[in-house]
Amino acid sequence: MSRRLLTYLCIDTSGSMNGEPIVAVNAGLQALLGSLRANPYALDSVHLSITAFDSEIKEVLPMTAIADVMLPEITCPKSGATLLGAALEHICEQTQRDVRKSTPTEKGDWKPILVILTDGKPTDTLAYSEVIPRLRACDFATIVACAAGPKADPSQLKRLTDHVVSLDTMDAASFSKFFQWVSETFSKDSQSRGATSSVELPPPPAELNVVL
Amino acid sequence: MARIVTLKASDGSTVQFVDEVKAQGGVKDVMFSPDGGYVVAFFRDKANPAARERLLQITGPYREKMFNQDGGDYLRNLYCWPTAVVEHEGRLGVVVPFYRSCFFFEYGSRNNDMLGIRKKEKVGKWFATPGHRARFLDPRELGDWMRHLKICLMLARAVRRMHMAGLSHSDLGYNNCLIDPTTGQACLIDIDGLVVPGRHPPAVIGTPDFIAPEVVKTSHLPKEDPQRILPSRTTDLHALPVLIYMYLLYRHPLRGDKTHDVNDSQRDEELMMGANALFVEHPQDRSNRIKAANAKASELPWRDTDRLPYTITGPYLADLFLRSFVDGLHHPGRRPTADEWETALVKTVDLLQPCANPNCEQKWYPFDNTRQPKCPFCGTAHRGKLPVLNLYSSHAKGKFMPDNHRIMVYDGQSLFRWHESRFIFPNEKLSADDARRVGYFVQHQGNWYLVNERLSGMRDVRAGQDIPVGEKVLLDEGAQILLSRENGGRLLVVQMVGN
Incomplete structure (x- = not known):
């Protein structure tokens, strides 16, 4: 068995995402899947899982090889909380369940990737604070967090990861740029490596603001 | 609509490109010319005199040395050689002819191109992954084993000619060799990274899976460290047989089932390709054998080295595989030269027999030196x-x-x-x-x-x-x-x- 690259997408479906933003996210996911399928490296290894969170946590796509993924249409209620903490707890449980560890006789999976997209700030702040150390212990290769729109709070996301990008607007164009950037992170392993630079994410496109 | 930028190139010609990144490589952003006849690839790093000098050498004297001699016309098809250097907004770029149309998918994937890869580049990984061949690629894109052998011959020839000129490619791998299994053509691209020993040090260490063990092993050291090993002619002579092995057997020669680090998959990978690299078909040390029992149905029989051992490629190639992946794996000086690969591939073409089974995907196989030959791929006996x-x-x-x-x-x-x-x-x-x-x-x-x-x-x-x-x-x-x-x-x- 070849190593799998498990990727967890954690998507905010709180009330404020209703309308154009969620339509744009669905289109972005479709484009991300399309570009991963057209990449022979990703097609060989990437597996995708999608968790949507608002007042509830819904695993809308269980871990599936990208060749077999049938994307569900992600919808959101008219109103609802942003239970990011609970969503991340769910992700921690998923990784415990999904990630195959190496054994002396069999190779395990790559370290997984987590992508978080939110347009607000966590309403379950205590749970959020508590889950951060647990999430770190899950040993993700990369955590990318996207703070979309004016109400998102990048500083909360900075507690999770150094890779926080913020989108000024929540229209189709900026989401598609974001998902394109995510898909490029999957091809970096197959590209030439510089003689001096270390292995890093590709530079984000100009339209994204990286939060420092 | 993005704007069109017009520049004067190093060779005096006028170069235009549409100011929109069409593709990204490890170190470059690629733009297209308005008519699609060439591309301009800009290095993301700021221009510096050493890089400029190197690119001027590659597009000027080295290019002329390569193509203005006997056989130059033939060689033009083997390389996508940059023709000129440009500079724009503090960054250096090279002007490169557009790839020939045979290197883009005509049919793409099955079921009316379900993956949407029609018109995209024929990246070698598609053809060297048995699951992709069996499940996704349109059968009309697959070519046959003779064409795959010919691709290997073209690659060996292209590398041999570069080495003859004192140059090394330094970044051979799937992404830098375009291949067309339907006609057996191949072409080296990304020539701008090439290395002239003693004059132009390498800018990249290579592409994962094709980097020589000694380079992987020392990649953690600073570039100035005397122990650090950077790409050279001898590392090309690791990457070339890896490519040949993969295009003929659809598996990686070092990617076996031995675990080197139980806790860290990245570290495990580095050891597998570096310090602990071991041929999956090592004649004595069986510890890195691929476990065929763990393979998916679509990966068989390719991942079963007992059913399809490297020796099915015929005696000339089998000998060179042993020298590359056993004797020379950790002793760069013992690796066969590109010239030896070219000769062995030419001789192997003469060993080919057509398979009698009309449904055999490979259609050709090298004579197995027995009195009752049979196709190793589908098992059909010669009549x-x-x-x-x-x-x-x-x-x-x-x-x-x-x-x-x-x-x-x-x-x-x-x-x-x-x-x-x-x-x-x-x-x-x-x-x-x-x-x-x-x-x-x-x-x-x-x-x-x-x-x-x-x-x-x-x-x-x-x-x-x-x-x-x-x-x-x-x-x-x-x-x-x-x-x-x-x-x-x-x-x-x-x-x-x-x-």
């Missing part, structure tokens, strides 16, 4: 008599020595000048006249004949008879056919196998 021609060549008058070179006969198989004389080799320097066939083989009422088309000195030695142009000679056990009386001329000695 009928099969002449094997052993080549000898004259070294002194009347004294013929074996060349360790065989020709397998099949209907429509041809004889060429490079079979007639050991001093002629099929490469870029071969004249058009010498590339024409000099004879062919034909089966008639169960017997095999060689028909002489252009050999003035052909003679049936056993019968003591000349065979003039237009005549034919029967191939049977023990027949001896002289092709030329010149020094270096070849003698064919016939063995019959099959039934």
